[in-house]
Amino acid sequence: MPVIEVKGLRFRYEGSESWSIDGVDFEVSEGELVLVVGPTGSGKSTLLRAIVGLVPHFYKGEYHGSVRVCGIDVPNTPVHVVATKVGMVFQNPETQLFSTTVEAEIAFPLENLGIPRSEMVVRVEEVLRATGMTELRKKNPAELSGGQKQRLAIASILAMRPEVLVLDEPTSMLDPISASEILEFVVRYCRSERKTLVVSEHRLDLLVPLVDRMTVIKDGRISFDGPPHEFFLHGTGEEFRIKPPRVPEIYHRVAAAVGLERSVRVPLTAGQLVELVSSGDP
Amino acid sequence: MAANIADLLRYREVESPLIRLDPRVKLLIAIYLFSTTLIFDRPFWLSILVSTAVLFTVWLTLLSIGASRRLLRTIRALSFFLAFVVLLNALGFVSQGLNPLTPEFVAITSSQLMRFIAAIVSFSFFLLTVSPEAFAATLRSLKLPYDYVFAMTAAIRFAPLFLEEIQEVIDSQRLRGVDYSTRNPIKRFRNYVRAFVPVVINALKRSFEMAEALEVKCYGAVRDRTSFYVLRAKGSDVGVLVASTAAFATLVTLRLLL
Numbered sequence: 356m357p358v359i360e361v362k363g364l365r366f367r368y369e370g371s372e373s374w375s376i377d378g379v380d381f382e383v384s385e386g387e388l389v390l391v392v393g394p395t396g397s398g399k400s401t402l403l404r405a406i407v408g409l410v411p412h413f414y415k416g417e418y419h420g421s422v423r424v425c426g427i428d429v430p431n432t433p434v435h436v437v438a439t440k441v442g443m444v445f446q447n448p449e450t451q452l453f454s455t456t457v458e459a460e461i462a463f464p465l466e467n468l469g470i471p472r473s474e475m476v477v478r479v480e481e482v483l484r485a486t487g488m489t490e491l492r493k494k495n496p497a498e499l500s501g502g503q504k505q506r507l508a509i510a511s512i513l514a515m516r517p518e519v520l521v522l523d524e525p526t527s528m529l530d531p532i533s534a535s536e537i538l539e540f541v542v543r544y545c546r547s548e549r550k551t552l553v554v555s556e557h558r559l560d561l562l563v564p565l566v567d568r569m570t571v572i573k574d575g576r577i578s579f580d581g582p583p584h585e586f587f588l589h590g591t592g593e594e595f596r597i598k599p600p601r602v603p604e605i606y607h608r609v610a611a612a613v614g615l616e617r618s619v620r621v622p623l624t625a626g627q628l629v630e631l632v633s634s635g636d637p
Numbered sequence: 638m639a640a641n642i643a644d645l646l647r648y649r650e651v652e653s654p655l656i657r658l659d660p661r662v663k664l665l666i667a668i669y670l671f672s673t674t675l676i677f678d679r680p681f682w683l684s685i686l687v688s689t690a691v692l693f694t695v696w697l698t699l700l701s702i703g704a705s706r707r708l709l710r711t712i713r714a715l716s717f718f719l720a721f722v723v724l725l726n727a728l729g730f731v732s733q734g735l736n737p738l739t740p741e742f743v744a745i746t747s748s749q750l751m752r753f754i755a756a757i758v759s760f761s762f763f764l765l766t767v768s769p770e771a772f773a774a775t776l777r778s779l780k781l782p783y784d785y786v787f788a789m790t791a792a793i794r795f796a797p798l799f800l801e802e803i804q805e806v807i808d809s810q811r812l813r814g815v816d817y818s819t820r821n822p823i824k825r826f827r828n829y830v831r832a833f834v835p836v837v838i839n840a841l842k843r844s845f846e847m848a849e850a851l852e853v854k855c856y857g858a859v860r861d862r863t864s865f866y867v868l869r870a871k872g873s874d875v876g877v878l879v880a881s882t883a884a885f886a887t888l889v890t891l892r893l894l895l
Contacts, residue, residue, distance in 0.1 A: 413852055435858035443853045450846035453787075453854075455769035455794055462865035469859035472867065479865070497797060511854065 358519055358551050359383040359406055364420035366401060366410055375401040377575035379420075383551055383568075385518075388542060390562050390583070391555040393572035394596035399555040402572065403523050405429070406553065408437040425518050439468065441519040442512035446527045448504035452496040452511075457488055460496055461511045468515070478514050485544065486510040502533025509541065520545060522554040526561075535561050542566075560600040563587075564623040571595055587621040602628050653702045659874035660771040661778060662881070663763045669885040670695065670759035674752050676892050681748035683895070688751035695755075695762050704765050711761060712754055719750055769793045774866045783862055791847075802839055806832045 361381040367374045376398045383389050393399050404410040408429045411418040422429040425440040445451055454460040461482050465475045483489045486506055491499065496507055505525055512520070522541065526534035538556070542565045545552040556562050563569065563583045571579040571586065573595050579586050586592065587603035603621050606628060610616075622628040655663075670691050677687035699705045726746045730737040767775070773790045777783065807817060815828050851857075870878075 407853060409849060409852060413849060433858075434852045435855040438853045438855050445846065445850060447846055449798060450843055451850040451854075453791055453794060453847075453851070455790065459770050459865055464854040466863050466865055467855040467858050469861050469863050472863055472865065475863065475865050497794070515855070 356385070357382040358385045358425055359553065360421075360423045361402070361405065362421045364402070364405060364422060366405060366416055366418050368414060368416040371416070374575050376405065379572075379575070379577055381570065381577065381580075383519075383553060385551055386545075386549045387568060388545060388552045388566040389554070389568045389570055390559075390566040391553060391570045391572060392557075392559065392592075392595070392597055393555075393578075397572045398575040399572050400523050401575075403443070403521050403553065403555060406519075406521055407441045407443040408432065408434045409443075435467075438464075438517070439515055440517055441521055442515055442517035443521045443523070444505070444508050444512055444525050446524045448501065448508045448528065451508040452504060455495050455497075456492070457494050457496060457499075457507055457510075458483065458492040460507055461514045464511055464515050478516070482510045482514045485513065486540070500533065501529050502536055505529060505533070505537055506540065509537070513544075517550070519551040519553065522552070522556075524555055524557065526556065526558055531558075534558055538562055538565070557598065559598065560602075563600050563603075564627075571597070583623055584621045587623070606631075651702050654873075655698055655702055655766055658766075658877060659868060659870050660763070660767045660775040661868060661870070662874050662878045663766055664775055665878065666881050667760050667763035669881055670762060671756055673885065673888055674755040674759065676889065678752070679748075681744045684748045685751050688748075688755035691755040691759060692751075695758050698762060699765060702766060707765060708758060708761055711758065715754065715757060719753065722746070722749055722753055770866050771868070774864065774868050777864065778868055787856075799840065803832070803836050806835050806839075 359382060361379055364376050364379045364381075365374055366376045379398075379402060381402065391399050391402065401410055401414075404414065405422050406424055406429070408422075410416070411430055412434050418430060424437060427437055427440060429437055452460050454463050458479050461479045462475050465478060470478070483492055486509065488503070488506065488510060491503065496504060499507065505528075509520075509522075509525070520541065525541075526537055529537065538554075538558075538561045541552065541554070542562075544550065552566075554562065554566075566583065568581065569579070569583040569586050570577060571592070578595060587599070587607075590607070592599050600623065602623055602625055606622055620631075622631050674684075674688050674691050677684050696705055696708055699708050723746055726742065726749065727737040730742055735742075764772075769790050772793070773786050776786045776789065810828075810832055811817060815831060817825065817828055819825050819828070
């Protein structure tokens, strides 16, 4: 049974004439890792905000269709109720951290939910350990690096023990090393805890090999929804203004240059490419 | 300049008995120090003596946590207000037909300046030695509504960021030829207005992002919000409280007898 069910979703922001999301049907199963891609303004962020309920509760506008997450009817449920099931992390870590120590930041949503202190202490310890931030617990978030700040933003959401994690371009303000560390951590965490992940991201090199599914959005509509290797079978996604990952790009260029018939399973990592070449079956 | 102010607002955790002292006791001591400077208003030599003693006490305590330099910078930041006090006093003398260039003017003004500095600095005892979390817990223990407490702690958290952003805008406009060091005050004001617009736009954008993040962190979800940090007074806190209250009571008695 899907944990996220979006049916016929159409939404346009107040004062806007065009639809940001224009008839989207989208389902995600429990434990699935989904990468949402598309050019800027394609409707990715709107879709993610509709999953957590910021659309239509925080962002007003014309809304049609239905969104159900973990059995909750999202448009008819307050955001703080949905947020206990769906944790959302945004691009800029600076505007997501409100406390002056790492542990206080992790406890902040728990305080807001009125969780008893004894339970809070347990959850803060648990999240500090899971995110590798135990040593930083007394640090002021202002003194952390960009990657650590985003890790903290994720940690404070994880303290609510959500079933679904929604990340909206979480690495757009990070350097490549921090970005890779954050994404690897999130994927590892979701796999080990069997959490569902929906992430929008422009750095496809890092995520494409790690996710189960890739959903491509263009002009508010889903243009492709399936395994990443299928998407890169016939091209590299340039028609969607997507910067392709290096490995499928190299594979296609080499295949075109030497006139090889393309493989059904396009390699997404350097390891897969080497394996394919060594097998002699490109 | 913005970076200097940001540095003043930044709390630094150090290991010290003063830092470990219950923030409510520290607040009370700050109030005692402040009140002492207020009640010893005359004669001028006594008020200077008491204010100097208050200043010295605050300086010594901050020295113990390595924050004495920040105290000096706070006093330097007050220079505009100090000049204003001198000006007001001089005008007061002149309006009464008195000459401000007399030992009496110097004595009264010095006493007022010292009291003003000591009164302001007395709260440094609390503000520079209490973490923002402990500060929030103190305000909550005073039964202040959480919205106000949150506004204050968020201001502490975001003020340095905001000031850094102002500095960035000013620097980027300097690189585009805007002169912030011009001696012409009107031109200077207009240049600062030019910096003001992007700063306000950025602040609005940032506040919108913050509001969104607060929504998903369930801010305001329940009326009975719980707290991760809970203040618990120890025996040493009670000891300091009793000693400081006794010292203050003695000073009040002395003042009444003098």
